[in-house]
Structure formats: structure tokens, C-alpha cells
Amino acid sequence: MVAETHERLAPAAEAIRPRPAAEARARKQRLYSPLTVRILALNIPALGILLAGALFLGQYRDGLVQAKIDSLRIQGQMMAGALGEAATQPDTELDQTLARSLLARLAVSSETRARLFARDGILIADSREIGPGALQVQTKVLPPPVGAEGLRQRAVEWIDRLLQLSPTPVRLPPYTENLIESVTDYEEAATALAGETTDAVRVRPDGTVIVSVGLPVQRFKRVLGALMVSADGEDIEAQVRGVRIAILQVFGIALAVTVLLSVYLSGTIARPIRRLAAAAEGVGQRAGRRAAIPDFTGRNDEIGDLSGALRKMTGTLYDRLAALEAFAADVAHEIRNPLTSIRSAVETLERTRDPDRQTKLIAIVGDDVRRMNRLITDISDASRLGAEMARAEAKQVDLVALSETLIEIERTTAEESGHKVRFVVDADGAVVVMGVEDRLGQVVRNLIANAVSFSPPDGKVRVNLRRTGDSARVTVEDDGPGVPEEKREAVFERFFSLRPEGEKFGTHSGLGLSISRQIVEAHGGRIHVENRTGAEGRILGARFVVTLPAA
Secondary structure (H helix, E strand, O other), X not given: OHHHHHHHHHHHHHHHOOOHHHHHHHHOOOOOOHHHHHHHHXXXXXXXXXXXXXXXXXXXXXXXXXXXXXXXXXXXXXXXXXXXXXXXXXXXXXXXHHHHHHXXXXXXXXXXXXXXXXXXXXXXXXXXXXXXXXXXXXXXXXXXXXXXXXXXXXXXXXXXXXXXXXXXXXXXOEOOOOOOOEHHHXXXXXXXXXXXXXXXXEEOOOOOEEEEEEEEEEEOOEEEEEEEXXXXXXXXXXXXXXXXXXXXXXXXXHHHHHHHHHHHHHHHHHHHHHHHHHHHHXXXXXXXXXXXXXXXXXXXXXXXXXXXXXXXXXXXXXXXXXXXXXXXXXXXXXXXXXXXXXXXXXXXXXXXXXXXXXXXXXXXXXXXXXXXXXXXXXXXXXXXXXXXXXXXXXXXXXXXXHHHHHHHHHHHHHHHOOOOOEXXXXXXXXXXXXXXXXXXXXXXXXXXXXXXXXXXXXXXXXXXXXXXXXXXXEEEEOOOOOOOHHHOOHHHOOOOOOOOOOOOOOOOOOOHHHHHHHHHHHOOOEEEEEEEEOHHHOEEEEEEEEEEEEO
């Protein structure tokens, strides 16, 4: 039996023995947290929508271009009206000298360029020309000197190059400017000579957008020439660039906040999980020592639930291991007693020549062998009980029919042995529970056999079965001496035997009530013992009460 017990304990010992793979996992230190990477991979792509907004601002640019066109149209209408009223000859032709002078005064803005074409398509005046004759001065904004502003400008240019990777929603026609300009070079100017106002948007080779509006110069509904007002779109690109930079700044801030919050979030999740995993590894590595599982139940979240479940599981595991150790110690102790008795009897038998003494010694050996057989049977039953209860399928069990069958068997056995014990069954209808019938029958059989052994020859054993609410109650009473109050819990301990006077030692193994409690608790019930008392507190017998969940 000792060898068998060691065989049963071997799997448990193997489970808690440190293994090389587990030690390798415990020693392994990750340079990064996969959970953090997953959280970042889920959060950062959402910011891509914001970043994409910086690349796709076509609608915003179109609005700025349209505002630019409207502004140029208003300026052009004022200029064309003034030219039509003041720069005409009596024959309703444009006075080119007066028109140039007047146009120079009207086009005061350096950002707006006005060109006036005669009816024959020849360029008469260009606001960009300053001074008489062929002297032409082109105004151009110089880049700022290198410094803080220069560095900022370079940063902006670098961002512009980066943003140039964004797709252009509409390809604009190219803007070309001939050395000798004519109205035919510009469609909007040619349309203006036909009496209509139109606009055009083009792009220079360097990427600068040019917006222009062509308007007819009229006098008394007569078209005298065509005025083309144009301006570059640097301010438009500057505004678009500013919006893009603002979006990128917001994106950078949002990215930094997202990364920090993601790292913090993953830390609040990954760090406790790593501690729980390390503690779980320690359960298997610390043989003989109780590993402490971190308590995160105060978090009131899933990690707290996991921590509580691991702590409960670990506590149950250690309790189970302690129970196995205690069980092995109890088994060794109980087996040692009959073995010691047998060895002593055999040694004495070898030295004695008295036939009567030899007969008594042989009888002692036989009693001890039978006692060991009972012990081994009961111990084997107790060791298999937990696993069997876990595998067994619960079914409906009628405790009334089960008790009546067992009582009839016990009544027949008692009559054959000459023990006159009366059985009284008190039941109110069927009492049905969910459970394993064989094991529940073992509980009732143990309680009835225990009551019969303590009852006097003319005593009674009363079995009462009742259903009260959601519980089924089984009560077994006898007319014996009762159970001392200080022994009421001890009687359910392993190998504890409280036997009536006159009973031969070793008749019982002391495992019956312990097995009964284990079965009842496995069914979600409880069992206890109390004394029946009469007048003046006189003990009339013992009463064992089993309470089970009703079906």
C-alpha cells in the first residue's frame, strides 16, 4: 500500500518539479512587450486619418482659388470700368498713353498684375513694367537670410517636398509667358475681347499656381480691349502649407500622447500579467515552498479576477498537496500498526513451543491481516473517490427508494447475525437529488451501519427523509450512547474511530464517516452529527444529518 501511495503521489510531484523548459521561459527576458506593440498597432493607424488630411486638401485649396478669382474679378471690374470711362478717344478707341498711365495708378498692388490688350490683340500696357521705354524692372521677393527664420524656412521647404508626394487631384495646364505677348497666348484674354468675362488657373514649371481673370474693357457696350488681371497663388500655397503644418503639429502631439497612453495602458496590463506569469512559474519551481501570487483583486477588472482565480487555484493546489502528504502520513501510520503486530507475533511464534500460545498468535496474525485488508480496501476507495466524482455523471436519485433498499439489506443482515434492531422509515413523498447513486448509497449505508453498531440489541434505527425548500434532508438516528461534544468533528477525520464498548479493536478502519463527508461535500451538501436528548438533557442517542441540494 505504501508503494501504491507513492505511485499516486508521483504525478503530483512530477507536476511541481521544475522543468528545463519552464526554467528557460522564466529566465527569458523580452526586450519589448508584444502586448504594447499590438496596442500601438491598433491605436496609431487611427491617426493616419489625421495625417491623410494633411495630404488631401484639394477642396480647401479649390476654395482658396475661387476666393482669389472672385477678388481678382472685383479688382478687374473696377479697372476695366475706369479704363473704359477715362482712357478713350473721341472715336471710342483706347488712348494707349492714357491707358498705360491710368493702369499704373490702378494696379497699385504688387501681388496683382494687370495687362491690357488692344482690339487687335497687341499688348498695350503691363503693370509690371516700371518706367518708360524698354527699361523693365521685375519685382521679386528675395529669400530671408540664413538664421532662425532661414532654418524655419528650410524646414518648411523640407515639409513641402515631403507633401509633394501627395497626389494632385486635378492636373492644371502649364503657364507660359512669351517674350512678345499677344492676346492669343491667353484664352481668357481672347474670350474677353469677345465681350465675356472668364477665368483660368495654370501652373508654372516651378509649381506656382497662377490665377487670372479676363474682362472686356467697354464703352457704351463697345469692346475697346481686353484686361487680364492675374496673381500668383503663393499666398494660397502658404495657407495650404500652414494648414498642413498645423495638422502635422496636431498629428505629432496626438502621436506622442497616443504612444505615451498606449505604453501606460499596456504597462497596466502587461506588467501585472508578467508578475502573475512569473509567480505561476514559481509555483512549479519552488518545491517545498509556498509561492506568493500577487494580489490585484483591488483593481476591480479582469486582471483582478485573474489574480483572484490564480490565488484561489494556487491555494487549492497547496491544500491538495498538503492533504496528499497528510494522507500518505496517515496511511503509513495506520499500516505500520498491524505490520508491527504481525512482526511481533511471528517472532514470538518462532520461539514458542506451546500449542495454545501458537494458536493465539496465529489468530492475532489473522486478525491483523484482515485489518490490513480492510484498511487497504478503504484507503483505495478513499484515494479513488475524488477522481471518480470528477468523472461521474450526475443523475436523478430518489433517496427514499435508495434508503428502503439499503435498509432491507441491512435488516436481513442484522437478523442473520441475531441483532434485533428495528428500522423506521419516515418519508413524505419522493425526495430526489442530482448525484451519483452508488456514492450516495454508500453514504446512507455507512450511516445506517454506524447506527446499527451503536444501537442496543432492542434499539431502533430511524431514517427520516424530507424535502425542505431547495434542500433534501436525510436524518439517521440511533439509540446508542451518543457522541461527545468535543468529538463531533473528530469523528469525520480519517482513521478516527469512536467505537462502542465491547467491540473488538480493528473491526473498523475509521474511514467510513470521512469518506461519507467527502462524498456529501462533492455533491454540494454538508453532514454533521448531534445528540438526541430527552428530559433533563439525558442523551437518547446520536443523530447524523445530511443536507443535499434537491433536484
